[in-house]
Amino acid sequence: MAHPKEVAGFKLGKLLIEGKTKQVFDLPEETGHCILINKDRITAGDGVKAHDMEGKAAISNQTNAKVFEILKAAGIPTAFVKIASPVAFISKKCDMVPIEWVTRRLATGSFLKRNPGVPEGYRFTPPKQETFFKDDANHDPQWSEEQIVSAKFTFNGLVIGQDEVDYMRNVTILVFEILEKAWGLRDCALIDMKIEFGVDADGKILLADVIDSDSWRLWPSGDKRLMVDKQVYRNLSTVTAADLDTVKRNFAWVKDQLDHLRPKVHHKVVIIMGSAADVEHCQKIGKAAKKFGLDVDMRVTSAHKATEETLHIMKQYEDTHGALVFIAVAGRSNGLGPVLSGNTSYPVINCPPPSSNLVQDIWSSLSLPSGLGCATVIYPDSAAVMAAQIIGVQDYIVWARIRFNQLEMAASLRVADKKVRNLSIE
Structure with a gap:
């Protein structure tokens, strides 16, 4: 395959790697970046079966971009930057970890061959994760973590x-669970998928390479007979032009469906403070909430001094949002949270502002009249996390941001632990 000199105005440097379905070039004018150019080529069996498929490169490029945009919105660190042309995209330059990371929800395909006795369709809860060393000559052998x-x-x-x-x-x-929830919006079951990671120049691990219809098994309505992934091509004993057209139509269908996988939940988190003096505390809540992708409003009113206005503000939001959480910020005798909770069917979280009398004042938030159910937390970030957990029940992007935040906290503890392990005791 001839090497192009330029793509979409980007001057290409040396060819970094060429695979069965893509080429990767350095971008000398874009430090730390490269460009991946897809080929109109479909392969299976470590390249033993291979055919040209006109238009596949463009379909793959768009599919990959749409998938990575979902994952980036969910907070996953990725190498993907942007589409550069109909068949190419810009990526951060990474040294690739030579491992395929495979996640399975249902047992099928090669798993059944390696695990005789397990019936097809056996459901893994939690998802099954496997690793394979990238080595075409030896058919990508399975590797253990050890x-x-x-x-x-x-x-x-x-x-x-x-x-x-x-x-x-x-x-x-x-990543699997995010895309599983996403495809669930279109009544499609994500059966299994593979991904790869790279390490950028700063030593950070990033989700990298390509995620397209070569990367997963996808069964509409959970029915294997309706599969729309590369397995259709793998199963062909002979390949005709009509067969390739069917595979291409399936890939195009998947690409188009990805436009409908974003959550359509219209949500709002409303922080209502009893006094403008509490705005700094409320801003801390709002800043923490926005890290989870939450849409936040701040309002000032008093349940004691302006009850009708408080209920009017509450009704305004009830009439316009599908997923809604109120956070009440009131000190001293907190009537704000209980009044909201007693008049709405949406969740209310009390998060009283800090004060020298907090130990005494907080009882007005904790000791509620019967029939009320507002929770109480002290710290702004705790209120934000609780609000995100509530919204995340309906919005998988928010749910994913919570999950990734938990993952990052655990990772930071491992980093700290590694430093402590290496300390000398004098």
């Missing part, structure tokens, strides 16, 4: 040890 750690792969100064394997495993499962 093998990966023992290999001591080093990329851009980062040694892949147990902590790094734990991180990639957790991100792999989260």
Whole structure:
């Protein structure tokens, strides 16, 4: 295949790698970036079966971009930057970890061959995660985590040890669960999928490479007979032009369906403070909430001094939002949270502002009249997390941001633990 000199105004540097379905070029004028150019080529069986498929490169490019935009919205760190042309996209330059990370919800395909006795369709809860060493000559053998750690792969100064394997495993499962929830919006079952990671110049692990219809099994309505993924091509004993057209139509259908996988829940988190003096506390709540992608409003009113106005504000939001959470910020005798809770069917969270009398004042938030159900937290970030958990029941992007935040907290503890382990005691 001839090497182009320029794509969409980007001057290409040296060819970094060429695979069965893509080329990767350096971008000398875009430091730290490269460009991936898809090919009109479909393969199976480590390239033993291969055919040209006109238009596949463009379909793959758009599919990949749409998938990565969903994952980026969910907070997953990725190498993907943007589409550069109909068949190419810009990526951060990474040294690739030579492992395929596979997640399975149902047992099918190669898993059944490697695990005789397990019936097809066996459901893995939680999802099953497997790893395979990228080696076409040996058909990508399955590797254990112990093998990966023992290999001591080093990329851009980062040694892949147990902590790094734990991180990639957790991100792999989260990526699967995000896309599983996304495809669920179109009544499609994500059966299994594979992803890869790279390490950028700063030593950070990023989700990288390509995610398209070559990467997963996808069964509309959970029916294997309706599969719309690459398995259709793999199953062909002979391949005709009509067969390739069917595969191409399936891939195009998947690409188009991705436009409908974003949550359509119209949500709002309303922080209502009893006094403008509490605005700093409320801004802390709002800032923490926005990290989860929440849409936040702040209002000032008093349940004691302006009861009718308080209820009017509440009704305004009830009439215009599908997913709604009120956060009441009131000190001293907190009537705000209980009044809201007693007059709305939406959740209310009390988060009283800090004060020297907080220990005494907080009882007005905790000791509620019967029939009321507002929760009480002290810290602004706790109120934001609780609001995100409520909205996340209906919005998988918010749910995913919570999950990734939990993953990052665990990862930071492992980093701190590693430093402490290496400290000398004098």
